[in-house]
Amino acid sequence: MEEKLLEIKNLRVRFVTERATADALNGVNLTIRKGESLGLVGESGAGKTTTALASLKLLPRGGQMLDGEIYFKGKDVMRMSKRELLDMRGHRISMIFQNPLTSLNPVFTVGEQIGMVLRQHKGLNKKQADEEAMRLLETVGIAGYRLNDYPNQFSGGMRQRVGIAAGIACNPELLIADEPTTALDVTIQAQILELMKRLQKEYSTSLLMITHNLGIISELCEKVAVMYAGRIIEYGTVREVFSDPRHPYTRGLLGALPKLEGDRDRLTAIPGTVANAQHLPEGCRFHPRCEHCTEECKKQQPEMVQVKEEHFVECFRGGKFDG
Amino acid sequence: MAEKMENKSRKPLLEVRHLKKYFTIPRKGQLHAVDDVSFQVYPGETLGLVGESGCGKSTVGNVIMKLHKRTEGEMYLEGRDVFASDADKDAFCRKVQIIFLDPYSSLNPRKTIKDILSEPLLVQKIVKKGPELDKFLEELCETVGLSQDLLNHYPHELDGGMRQVVGIARALSLNPSFIVCDEPVSALDVSVQAKIINLLMDLQKERNLSYLFISHDLSVVRHISNRIAVMYLGQIVEMADTDMIFQNAMHPYTIALMSAVPKVSVDKKVNRIVLAGDVPSPMNPKPGCRFAPRCWMACPECSNKTPELTEMEPGHFVSCMYARESRERAKTAATVSVEKMMESQ
Numbered sequence: 001m002e003e004k005l006l007e008i009k010n011l012r013v014r015f016v017t018e019r020a021t022a023d024a025l026n027g028v029n030l031t032i033r034k035g036e037s038l039g040l041v042g043e044s045g046a047g048k049t050t051t052a053l054a055s056l057k058l059l060p061r062g063g064q065m066l067d068g069e070i071y072f073k074g075k076d077v078m079r080m081s082k083r084e085l086l087d088m089r090g091h092r093i094s095m096i097f098q099n100p101l102t103s104l105n106p107v108f109t110v111g112e113q114i115g116m117v118l119r120q121h122k123g124l125n126k127k128q129a130d131e132e133a134m135r136l137l138e139t140v141g142i143a144g145y146r147l148n149d150y151p152n153q154f155s156g157g158m159r160q161r162v163g164i165a166a167g168i169a170c171n172p173e174l175l176i177a178d179e180p181t182t183a184l185d186v187t188i189q190a191q192i193l194e195l196m197k198r199l200q201k202e203y204s205t206s207l208l209m210i211t212h213n214l215g216i217i218s219e220l221c222e223k224v225a226v227m228y229a230g231r232i233i234e235y236g237t238v239r240e241v242f243s244d245p246r247h248p249y250t251r252g253l254l255g256a257l258p259k260l261e262g263d264r265d266r267l268t269a270i271p272g273t274v275a276n277a278q279h280l281p282e283g284c285r286f287h288p289r290c291e292h293c294t295e296e297c298k299k300q301q302p303e304m305v306q307v308k309e310e311h312f313v314e315c316f317r318g319g320k321f322d323g
Numbered sequence: 324m325a326e327k328m329e330n331k332s333r334k335p336l337l338e339v340r341h342l343k344k345y346f347t348i349p350r351k352g353q354l355h356a357v358d359d360v361s362f363q364v365y366p367g368e369t370l371g372l373v374g375e376s377g378c379g380k381s382t383v384g385n386v387i388m389k390l391h392k393r394t395e396g397e398m399y400l401e402g403r404d405v406f407a408s409d410a411d412k413d414a415f416c417r418k419v420q421i422i423f424l425d426p427y428s429s430l431n432p433r434k435t436i437k438d439i440l441s442e443p444l445l446v447q448k449i450v451k452k453g454p455e456l457d458k459f460l461e462e463l464c465e466t467v468g469l470s471q472d473l474l475n476h477y478p479h480e481l482d483g484g485m486r487q488v489v490g491i492a493r494a495l496s497l498n499p500s501f502i503v504c505d506e507p508v509s510a511l512d513v514s515v516q517a518k519i520i521n522l523l524m525d526l527q528k529e530r531n532l533s534y535l536f537i538s539h540d541l542s543v544v545r546h547i548s549n550r551i552a553v554m555y556l557g558q559i560v561e562m563a564d565t566d567m568i569f570q571n572a573m574h575p576y577t578i579a580l581m582s583a584v585p586k587v588s589v590d591k592k593v594n595r596i597v598l599a600g601d602v603p604s605p606m607n608p609k610p611g612c613r614f615a616p617r618c619w620m621a622c623p624e625c626s627n628k629t630p631e632l633t634e635m636e637p638g639h640f641v642s643c644m645y646a647r648e649s650r651e652r653a654k655t656a657a658t659v660s661v662e663k664m665m666e667s668q
Contacts, residue, residue: 043512043513043514044512155601156601157601158601185375185376185539185602186375186539186541186580186583186584187375187579187580187583187597187598187602188601189583189585190582190583190584190585190595190597190598191597191598191599193585194595194597212512212513213585214587215584215585215586215587216585218585218586218587218588219585219586242587252514253513253514254587255517256513256514256516256517257513257517257542257587258517258520258540258542258543258545258546258547259542259545259546259587260541260542260545260569260581260584260586261569261586261588264545264546266521266524267517267520267521267546268517269514269515269517269518269521270514270517273482273484273485273515274482274512274514274515
């Protein structure tokens with residue numbers, strides 16, 4: 001439980017194009033321990049996906065890592081050889097992507113695509129890989145005989161299940177799921193969530209769940225990290241953070257969410273718009289939208305402070321807003 | 324209760340009767356996008372229309388807006404037949420407006436915000452170009468909280484939330500009494516979404532607007548609607564007051580849909596009913612209940628007999644033959660096993 005699987009320290013990533021420079025990550029600190037499931041939540045542009053890609057050393061072109069360290073099981077990812085990287089990606093850490101239509105290759109059958117992972121990382125031959133792929137398909141609820149079908153013959157939900165099958169093929173130590181259900185309907189999303197819950201129990205894989213849906217986090221994760229403008233502004237157990245949010249942004253997010261039960265009170269919208277990564281404000285990046293903003297907030301970046309045993313918040317006031 | 328009775332005695336603003344919209348697909352047959360849908364919307368009321376993608380909810384909105392020709396059915400606005408040959412088309416446009424899902428593609432990128440907002444006013448000859456128009460736009464901007472500096476900008480210079488505000492302003496400019504909101508907040512982030520929902524609700528109070536609010540998000544629909552209609556494969560399967568449907572859903576699809584939404588709660592564990600398979604194609608549907616192939620309480624009878632939308636309690640319509648037992652059975656209904664999922668393929 002205590003072993004650190006993935007450790008990210010002070011990660012800063014900047015995207016440079018001809019037209020603009022965007023600071024996507026501005027000092028992200030994150031640790032995932034063995035067997036832990038962590039939810040990374042934030043609005044679009046907060047840097048959730050960039051964090052995941054950077055930790056696999058898969059930043060797209062134009063992405064520069066300015067500063068920071070990433071360790072996977074104590075090993076520096078930035079100093080890994082090509083071989084070590086290949087072994088890490090897909091084998092020790094695997095990723096499920098948002099859009100199952102674009103993450104699967106349309107000219108290969110699903111059996112070949114799952115088999116590819118197995119042959120690359122486990123050294124299985126064609127026949128063994130097919131057998132194993134069939135077993136994996138059945139684990140995720142797809143009949144084994146569909147092994148030789150192409151992605152276009154499956155529905156959206158089933159494609160995502162194929163993606164999950166390929167993701168768990170090598171029994172990875174860490175599974176990164178990047179908005180795996182955002183493109184799917186509610187009832188199909190429920191299928192995928194139940195499947196992931198079951199796999200969590202069976203495989204005891206660590207999970208990094210990236211989503212903007214707070215409900216999914218509350219169902220699948222133990223810990224949650226809330227991101228805003230390239231920084232983690234609140235971190236803790238899901239129970240702590242959702243029942244007693246301390247950062248004004250987290251409070252705003254929870255208040256802005258229409259509820260399925262209880263009174264239908266007026267929603268509390270967060271004033272202003274999401275910070276633009278091209279022109280980030282000085283000091284605390286949330287200060288232009290924060291109703292508790294002080295002079296200090298405008299000038300200085302607050303540090304992460306511990307408010308409870310397993311609850312941290314990056315705010316000068318430490319989540320105390322009375323009076 | 325008194326309020327509901329009053330509702331009954333009031334005249335509906337918009338009434339849709341047995342609306343059908345079939346698309347003919349060459350060599351494949353008929354796609355039954357909307358198949359016999361009837362509902363009423365009363366003045367000042369929001370009717371929420373929920374369902375998964377492909378269930379026909381947007382098509383209903385488009386047919387109401389006359390963006391699609393109906394296949395069959397009738398529609399009455401303030402008691403007058405909208406499809407009648409002598410109907411006043413301009414008057415219809417003034418009274419019924421639409422807000423679209425995608426604020427990126429629903430605004431013409433080559434026009435400034437001012438052009439976009441003034442076009443309906445000039446077409447309908449409500450104001451003349453010049454100071455009169457400027458004053459009108461000024462008031463319009465104030466109503467929706469749009470900064471006037473933005474009038475001379477182009478849509479791409481605005482963020483998603485602001486663009487949707489422009490969409491709302493455009494819909495409001497003709498002072499309509501009925502607005503079709505087709506997933507107006509689905510493309511927006513949570514914090515912005517809240518702002519738009521609040522704006523829509525404030526405007527409704529101020530101007531006694533009626534909304535047909537189309538969305539796939541149950542929690543948003545619950546928040547904004549007075550009544551909710553749940554659609555599945557082109558048909559309304561359940562319709563009732565918001566509180567009634569959330570406390571006492573009777574159709575097995577509604578029950579499953581509600582249990583499927585992941586909730587932000589720390590303690591409660593719900594018995595989730597996971598539906599097997601996907602939404603089937605609305606192409607040449609078979610007789611019988613459309614939901615039967617995925618239903619967790621289907622009987623052989625269900626695939627033969629087509630259930631009717633029946634009033635189970637005052638104001639609560641359900642189209643299921645076993646609606647009375649569904650809640651009892653939902654308590655013990657198991658989540659679908661992997662084997663069952665595979666069978667359904």
